Amino acid sequence: MKNVLKRIIFGPKEKEKYWWINVLVPIIAILLALVVGAIFIKLTGRSPIVAYKLLFGTSGLLPGPYWKDHFAEMLLSTSMFVATGLSFAIAAKAGLFFIGAEGDFLVGGITATYFGYAKPFANMPTFIHLTIIFIFVIIMGGIWGAIAGYLKVKKGIHEVISTIMLNWIAVYLIEDWLVIGPMKANVKTGISGTPYVSNTARLPIILHGTRLNISIIIMIIVTYLIWFLLYRTTFGYEIRAMGYTLIYGMEAPKAGGVDIDKRMIQVTFLAGAVAALGGAFIVLGILFQYPPVFGGGYGFDGITVALIGQNEPLGIFLASMFIGGLRTGAAAVQLAHIPKTFPSIIEGITVAFIALQELIRYWLMKAATAKKKSYVKIQGGADE
Amino acid sequence: MKALEVKNIVKQFPNVLANDHISLSIEKGEIFAVVGENGAGKSTLMKIIYGLYTPTSGEIYVFGKKVKIETPEDAIRLKIGMVHQEFMLIPRFTVTENIVLGDEPHRGMIFDYKRAVKEVRELSERFGLKVDPTDKVANIPVGIQQRVEILKILRRGAEILIFDEPTAVLTPEETEDLFKALRRLKAEGKTIIFISHKLKEVMTIADRIAVLRRGKLQGVVEKEKTNEVELARMMVGRNVVLEIPHVEAKIGKTVLSVRDLTVKNKRGIIGLKGVSFDVHSGEIVGIAGVEGNGQAELVNALIGFTRPVKGKIELDGKEIKLLTPYNLRTKGMVYIPEDRKRRGIVLPFRVRENIIMGQHTLYPFSKNGILNDSEINKFATKKLEEFDIRPRNIHVRGGNLSGGNQQKLILAREMSIEHKFLLASQPTRGLDIGAMEFVYKKLVEEKKKGIGVLLISLELSEIMGLSDRILVLYNGEIVGETTPDKTNEEELGLMMLGLKRQERVLQ
Ligand SMILES: Nc1ncnc2c1ncn2[C@@H]1O[C@H](COP(=O)(O)OP(=O)(O)OP(=O)(O)O)[C@@H](O)[C@H]1O
Ligand SMILES: [Mg+2]
Numbered sequence: 001m002k003n004v005l006k007r008i009i010f011g012p013k014e015k016e017k018y019w020w021i022n023v024l025v026p027i028i029a030i031l032l033a034l035v036v037g038a039i040f041i042k043l044t045g046r047s048p049i050v051a052y053k054l055l056f057g058t059s060g061l062l063p064g065p066y067w068k069d070h071f072a073e074m075l076l077s078t079s080m081f082v083a084t085g086l087s088f089a090i091a092a093k094a095g096l097f098f099i100g101a102e103g104d105f106l107v108g109g110i111t112a113t114y115f116g117y118a119k120p121f122a123n124m125p126t127f128i129h130l131t132i133i134f135i136f137v138i139i140m141g142g143i144w145g146a147i148a149g150y151l152k153v154k155k156g157i158h159e160v161i162s163t164i165m166l167n168w169i170a171v172y173l174i175e176d177w178l179v180i181g182p183m184k185a186n187v188k189t190g191i192s193g194t195p196y197v198s199n200t201a202r203l204p205i206i207l208h209g210t211r212l213n214i215s216i217i218i219m220i221i222v223t224y225l226i227w228f229l230l231y232r233t234t235f236g237y238e239i240r241a242m243g244y245t246l247i248y249g250m251e252a253p254k255a256g257g258v259d260i261d262k263r264m265i266q267v268t269f270l271a272g273a274v275a276a277l278g279g280a281f282i283v284l285g286i287l288f289q290y291p292p293v294f295g296g297g298y299g300f301d302g303i304t305v306a307l308i309g310q311n312e313p314l315g316i317f318l319a320s321m322f323i324g325g326l327r328t329g330a331a332a333v334q335l336a337h338i339p340k341t342f343p344s345i346i347e348g349i350t351v352a353f354i355a356l357q358e359l360i361r362y363w364l365m366k367a368a369t370a371k372k373k374s375y376v377k378i379q380g381g382a383d384e
Numbered sequence: 385m386k387a388l389e390v391k392n393i394v395k396q397f398p399n400v401l402a403n404d405h406i407s408l409s410i411e412k413g414e415i416f417a418v419v420g421e422n423g424a425g426k427s428t429l430m431k432i433i434y435g436l437y438t439p440t441s442g443e444i445y446v447f448g449k450k451v452k453i454e455t456p457e458d459a460i461r462l463k464i465g466m467v468h469q470e471f472m473l474i475p476r477f478t479v480t481e482n483i484v485l486g487d488e489p490h491r492g493m494i495f496d497y498k499r500a501v502k503e504v505r506e507l508s509e510r511f512g513l514k515v516d517p518t519d520k521v522a523n524i525p526v527g528i529q530q531r532v533e534i535l536k537i538l539r540r541g542a543e544i545l546i547f548d549e550p551t552a553v554l555t556p557e558e559t560e561d562l563f564k565a566l567r568r569l570k571a572e573g574k575t576i577i578f579i580s581h582k583l584k585e586v587m588t589i590a591d592r593i594a595v596l597r598r599g600k601l602q603g604v605v606e607k608e609k610t611n612e613v614e615l616a617r618m619m620v621g622r623n624v625v626l627e628i629p630h631v632e633a634k635i636g637k638t639v640l641s642v643r644d645l646t647v648k649n650k651r652g653i654i655g656l657k658g659v660s661f662d663v664h665s666g667e668i669v670g671i672a673g674v675e676g677n678g679q680a681e682l683v684n685a686l687i688g689f690t691r692p693v694k695g696k697i698e699l700d701g702k703e704i705k706l707l708t709p710y711n712l713r714t715k716g717m718v719y720i721p722e723d724r725k726r727r728g729i730v731l732p733f734r735v736r737e738n739i740i741m742g743q744h745t746l747y748p749f750s751k752n753g754i755l756n757d758s759e760i761n762k763f764a765t766k767k768l769e770e771f772d773i774r775p776r777n778i779h780v781r782g783g784n785l786s787g788g789n790q791q792k793l794i795l796a797r798e799m800s801i802e803h804k805f806l807l808a809s810q811p812t813r814g815l816d817i818g819a820m821e822f823v824y825k826k827l828v829e830e831k832k833k834g835i836g837v838l839l840i841s842l843e844l845s846e847i848m849g850l851s852d853r854i855l856v857l858y859n860g861e862i863v864g865e866t867t868p869d870k871t872n873e874e875e876l877g878l879m880m881l882g883l884k885r886q887e888r889v890l891q
Contacts, residue, residue, distance in 0.1 A: 232755055233753050233754050233755060234744050234745050234750045234753050234754075234755060235753060237737065238744075240733075241730045241737075244730050244731065244732045244733065245730055245731075249726075250725070250726045250727070250730075250731075251689075251726055251727045252726065252727055252741065253741070254689070255687065255689075255709055255719065255721060255727045256709070256741035256742040256744075257708070257710030257712075257713050257741075257742050257745075258709075259708065
């Protein structure tokens with residue numbers, strides 16, 4: 001039993017000799033981005049040290065004054081980035097370039113709003129109310145995502161095209177119809193949006209005195225579940241096989257009995273559902289209603305974190321904390337007379353370095369093998 | 385004069401010492417063959433010479449000068465060219481466009497297609513490599529595509545040409561043509577390095593032959609002073625008898641029945657026309673034919689990749705209506721694909737993952753959709769041993785196995801799935817004689833176990849040696865049915881080329 005548990009939690013021990021390279025790549029990319037950022041700041045005649053001190057001091061990533069508040073804010077946005085990051089990564093593992101998280105996020109948000117204020121549910125205990133809301137969020141987000149998979153399978157429409165269109169359809173459907181039409185709050189004043197969700201639909205706070213709620217715990221669990229799904233189940237086995245082969249037109253998984261069409265639709269459902277969770281978090285934990293205009297962008301931030309996190313669940317979680325930290329600390333850099341968009345520049349440069357990862361890998365590999373001038377004959381190899 | 389010299393080349397991969405102090409020197413104007421078992425390190429050595437891999441240690445001299453080859457560009461600059469086994473041509477381009485790509489003749493800023501065509505035509509005549517410069521590459525057979533590859537490297541001024549298993553994908557006629565071209569190139573003073581598993585070919589074409597075994601150079605012999613048997617012994621380290629033990633077939637009930645099967649090919653043209661035949665348990669039915677005469681369509685229909693236009697397929701007495709590759713496995717059919725890299729394995733997957741593909745949903749490898757790693761590892765370890773797959777490491781990625789070991793992996797996997805019918809499509813393509821012997825042994829074992837085997841092969845000797853019954857496929861139709869003792873290679877050859885037909889009565 002203990003062994004089974006250990007296996008489930010830690011997975012197989014794979015003897016990857018240079019596994020640490022995978023870990024170092026994003027770290028090096030981030031460090032390089034910070035160096036480039038520092039040069040920029042220096043060139044404009046300001047002090048990079050002061051700027052970074054402000055940035056990271058208030059990011060919630062490092063202890064400092066008012067750490068509790070920053071830490072809470074950082075984790076609050078982390079959970080949303082994790083949602084959209086995982087959404088991109090799951091599909092990417094199956095060989096899809098799925099950029100529909102933006103739309104799924106909104107669909108999740110509006111679904112959570114509706115079931116949050118709708119009368120029949122409003123007086124239930126919090127736990128049951130939230131459970132019902134999340135079930136519908138997952139179903140609606142999943143269906144919205146699966147449309148892209150369905151179109152790809154049945155009509156051969158590339159997922160990039162369909163997800164971009166679905167994103168816009170979601171925006172117009174929600175913001176230009178639902179929010180100002182059927183779901184409009186019944187108030188006389190100008191500003192409105194939808195009604196506020198009932199108290200039983202608000203995510204319980206886990207750190208007193210802050211806004212930090214259970215969304216981060218949910219995402220820790222979801223991250224683990226996605227990892228488990230990818231690496232410990234036949235479903236994950238099949239979609240990874242698809243991801244490795246489909247873009248090259250190879251047919252091994254198909255010949256091995258994988259029902260590619262079905263898996264494609266399932267994967268897009270999952271990607272949509274996970275992204276929709278993020279939308280639910282922002283409504284149920286921060287805004288408590290669906291505002292007239294939703295400051296979007298989380299969907300595309302998801303691509304950023306997935307790239308930095310190398311499409312691995314744990315990597316995405318850490319990358320989300322990093323991006324969450326940058327966003328949290330953004331306001332403070334203004335004290336050093338640096339625009340608060342500066343952290344976005346760091347993000348962009350990091351992604352640029354990630355794009356150069358083959359080069360970074362090459363350097364690391366060279367460094368790793370250079371030390372050993374003489375070769376070692378390994379037992380049990382082809383030469384035994 | 386020495387064209388190429390390598391000294392003490394060592395290549396250490398994480399798990400394998402692929403080249404162990406190899407030193408060779410190759411004269412200008414000779415055809416130099418390299419032979420060795422699957423995984424002996426032949427491709428690795430060639431890739432080092434062509435700049436695709438950097439050696440762990442060792443030196444390379446080209447025309448007497450010490451050189452460092454770090455990329456294929458370096459190699460091309462040093463007049464070394466390589467014809468890869470998978471051609472790197474752009475299907476939608478014409479022959480000419482493919483050949484001049486990267487170094488196009490131009491007038492001013494404009495690509496001068498006319499001149500390019502003329503250049504290609506001249507080049508093709510000069511070396512006796514006939515191509516039609518205006519054909520689209522997608523529409524020409526493999527043999528011609530290979531010529532395009534050769535012309536491409538010749539145009540770049542290659543003096544040393546490396547061929548990694550060039551004949552594995554060719555028909556006997558195409559091989560003949562290739563050899564003519566190689567002799568012509570030799571007469572022009574080009575140096576040729578030639579890798580092959582077919583010792584007969586090596587004995588025909590090579591001047592000298594190097595034998596590699598498990599990363600080490602066993603020796604270099606002159607063609608005149610050796611023979612196939614000795615070469616095989618040097619390669620494998622023991623005597624190999626590639627003769628197939630004759631086992632009387634104990635014919636049982638029908639396991640596969642195909643009636644009036646008509647199938648379209650990828651281009652939408654009927655490629656298989658109303659084919660009918662049966663395979664019984666305990667027999668090997670061989671399908672002989674020149675590549676492209678309906679084999680691919682037959683295979684695709686049998687494994688559920690293409691829906692037949694009409695016809696019926698029955699497996700073990702039950703008609704299969706909605707074919708999918710998955711339900712075929714559950715109904716007792718397994719498949720050894722002709723193109724292992726495309727259809728057989730997932731290259732980045734580890735051996736342990738590849739070896740359960742197709743049965744990954746079954747107990748004990750998974751239960752309720754959750755994989756059981758210790759069972760998978762146990763199974764993989766056992767199969768590596770049983771099928772002698774090297775290296776004995778279940779964590780190696782499929783793409784890092786040598787071709788022969790990939791094939792053994794597929795064999796190990798498919799044969800361990802419970803089945804009544806085995807579809808073996810060119811199961812020995814690219815295998816060394818040791819591995820070939822192994823495959824033959826396994827196929828005969830299958831037959832003894834009462835499994836029905838459909839063997840599709842381009843090698844006549846294989847068809848003659850293994851089959852209990854032979855069907856000849858020509859132009860999408862079965863033009864003859866015979867048995868090995870009633871026919872000979874000549875007669876089969878005539879039927880394969882459509883020059884002879886036999887009436888067939890199906891019971
Ligand atoms: N990129 C790689 N990484 C790790 N191991 C490798 C790699 N390429 C080859 N090998 C290993 O090196 C050994 C030699 O492989 P190589 O491809 O040179 O064999 P080969 O002689 O060409 O065999 P075949 O006749 O089957 O093509 C094999 O054991 C193989 O598994
Ligand atoms: Mg090879």
